[in-house]
Amino acid sequence: MDNFRFCSPTYFAFGKGTENDAGELVKKFGGTKVLIVYGGGSVVRSGLLDRVENSLAAAGLEYTSKGGVKPNPLSDFVYETLDDLKSGKISFDFLLAVGGGSTIDTAKAIAAGAVYDGDFWDFYEGKWIEKALPVGTVLTIAAAGSEGSGDSVITKVEGMLKRGASGDGIRPKFSILNPELTQTLPPYQTACGMTDIIAHLYERYLTNTKDVEVTDRLIEALIMTIVHEAPRVMADPNNYEARANIMWAGTVAHTNVAGSGRSQDWNSHNIEHELSALYGCAHGAGLAVVMPAVFTYCMEHDVTRFAQIAVRVWGCKMDFYHPEVTAKQGIEALRNFLISIGMPSKISDFGGKKEDIPVLVDKLVNGGGRNGSISGFVTLDAKACSEIYELMF
Numbered sequence: 355m356d357n358f359r360f361c362s363p364t365y366f367a368f369g370k371g372t373e374n375d376a377g378e379l380v381k382k383f384g385g386t387k388v389l390i391v392y393g394g395g396s397v398v399r400s401g402l403l404d405r406v407e408n409s410l411a412a413a414g415l416e417y418t419s420k421g422g423v424k425p426n427p428l429s430d431f432v433y434e435t436l437d438d439l440k441s442g443k444i445s446f447d448f449l450l451a452v453g454g455g456s457t458i459d460t461a462k463a464i465a466a467g468a469v470y471d472g473d474f475w476d477f478y479e480g481k482w483i484e485k486a487l488p489v490g491t492v493l494t495i496a497a498a499g500s501e502g503s504g505d506s507v508i509t510k511v512e513g514m515l516k517r518g519a520s521g522d523g524i525r526p527k528f529s530i531l532n533p534e535l536t537q538t539l540p541p542y543q544t545a546c547g548m549t550d551i552i553a554h555l556y557e558r559y560l561t562n563t564k565d566v567e568v569t570d571r572l573i574e575a576l577i578m579t580i581v582h583e584a585p586r587v588m589a590d591p592n593n594y595e596a597r598a599n600i601m602w603a604g605t606v607a608h609t610n611v612a613g614s615g616r617s618q619d620w621n622s623h624n625i626e627h628e629l630s631a632l633y634g635c636a637h638g639a640g641l642a643v644v645m646p647a648v649f650t651y652c653m654e655h656d657v658t659r660f661a662q663i664a665v666r667v668w669g670c671k672m673d674f675y676h677p678e679v680t681a682k683q684g685i686e687a688l689r690n691f692l693i694s695i696g697m698p699s700k701i702s703d704f705g706g707k708k709e710d711i712p713v714l715v716d717k718l719v720n721g722g723g724r725n726g727s728i729s730g731f732v733t734l735d736a737k738a739c740s741e742i743y744e745l746m747f
C-alpha cells in the first residue's frame with residue numbers, strides 16, 4: 355500500500371426530512387448570507403427549494419436563490435455569478451447547492467473563484483484549490499459523488515473543454531442526503547447515476563499498487579451493492595431502502611476512502627468527458643459506453659486484476675489456464691448489466707460519429723495544457739485513444 359493522507363471532513367445528515375435541517379447546518383458551519391444554487395427546475399417542481407428556503411428563513415438566515423445550472427455545467431454561470439459578487443450586485447458568504455453533481459460542482463467553482471484574485475479556470479488547468487467559501491449540499495441524485503468529494507467538473511464555453519479541479523478547500527462542509535428526494539428521478543437518470551458510481555469504483559480498482567486488499571474489498575462490496583439494488587430500484591422507483599443503499603454507496607464511492615493508498619486510473623472519465631462535452635450526453639451514459647472499451651483495450655496490462663473482479667463481483671468461474679477468458683467474461687458481465695438498466699452500448703446511441711474521432715482525441719490528449727497523452731492505469735497516447743473510441747461503435 356502507498357503512503358497517503360486522507361481527510362474527508364464533510365458532515366453528513368442522512369435520511370427522511372433532513373432537508374429541513376439546512377438552516378441549522380448552514381449556521382453550524384458559519385454561514386450568514388447564503389447563495390442557493392440550483393439547476394433546471396426539478397427542485398422547484400418537487401417543492402424541495404421551498405422547503406430549503408423555509409428552513410433557512412426559520413434559522414434567521416439571509417439568502418438569494420439562483421437557478422439555471424445545466425447538466426454538464428458551463429463556465430458562463432460561474433463567471434456571471436463571480437462578476438455579480440465582485441461588482442456588489444449580490445453578496446454571500448456561503449454556497450448551498452440544491453441538486454445533483456452539476457449544481458454542486460458549479461457552487462464549488464463559485465466558492466473557489468470568490469476568494470481568488472485570478473481567473474477561476476486556473477483551478478481547472480491544474481491549480482490545487484486550497485481555499486474557498488464554505489459549501490453545503492442538498493443532494494437530489496445519487497451519481498457524481500460531488501457531495502463528498504474534493505472535486506468539481508466544469509466545461510469552458512470557449513472550446514467546450516470539460517475539465518476537473520480538485521482541492522480540500524472545496525470539500526463540502528455538510529451534505530444532506532435524503533433518499534426520498536431521488537424518487538422523482540426519471541429511470542434513465544437513476545441508471546446514469548448508478549453507472550457513474552460503478553465507474554468511480556472501477557477507476558479506483560484499476561491500480562498499479564500491489565497488496566491493497568482492504569480497498570479492493572471495499573470497492574467490490576460497493577459495486578455489488580449497486581448491482582444488487584439496481585433491479586429493485588428500476589422495478590420500483592419508490593423503494594426507499596434501495597434508494598438509501600444506492601445513495602450512501604454513491605457517496606462512499608467518491609469520498610476516496612476506497613481509493614486511499616493506491617494509484618488510480620481515471621482514463622475512462624477523461625475519455626468520457628470529451629463525449630459529454632461534444633454530444634451533451636449524460637456523464638453516466640457516456641461512461642457506460644466508454645468503460646467496456648477502455649477495459650478491453652487495457653486488459654492485457656494486468657489480466658489478473660480483471661480476472662479477480664470478474665470472479666469476486668460478477669461471479670465468473672476462474673479459468674486458471676486462461677485467466678484472460680475470465681477477465682473478458684467480467685467485462686462482458688459489466689456491459690450486460692449496464693444494458694439491463696437501460697444504458698447505451700454504442701457511442702452512436704447518443705449521436706457519436708466516426709468522423710469526430712480526431713477532434714475528440716485532439717481535445718483529450720492536447721487540450722487544456724495536456725501533453726499528447728493521458729495517464730492512469732496505463733498511459734494512452736493519441737493512437738491508443740483513437741483505437742479506444744473506434745471500439746465504441
Ligand code: NZQ
Binds near residue numbers: 394396535
Ligand atoms: O437540472 P434539474 O432540473 O435539477 O434536473 C437534473 C438534470 O437534468 C435532473 N435531476 C437531478 N435530481 C433530480 C432530477 N430530476 C428529477 N428529480 C430529481 N431528484 O437530473 C439531470 C442530471 O443532473 P446532474 O446534476 O447533471 O447529474 P449528476 O449528479 O450525474 O452530475 C453530472 C455532472 O457531475 C460531473 C459530471 O462530469 C457531470 O458534469 N462529475 C462530477 C464529479 C465530482 N465533482 O466529484 C465526479 C464525477 O465523476 C463527474 O465527472
Ligand code: ZN
Binds near residue numbers: 498554
Ligand atoms: Zn463520474
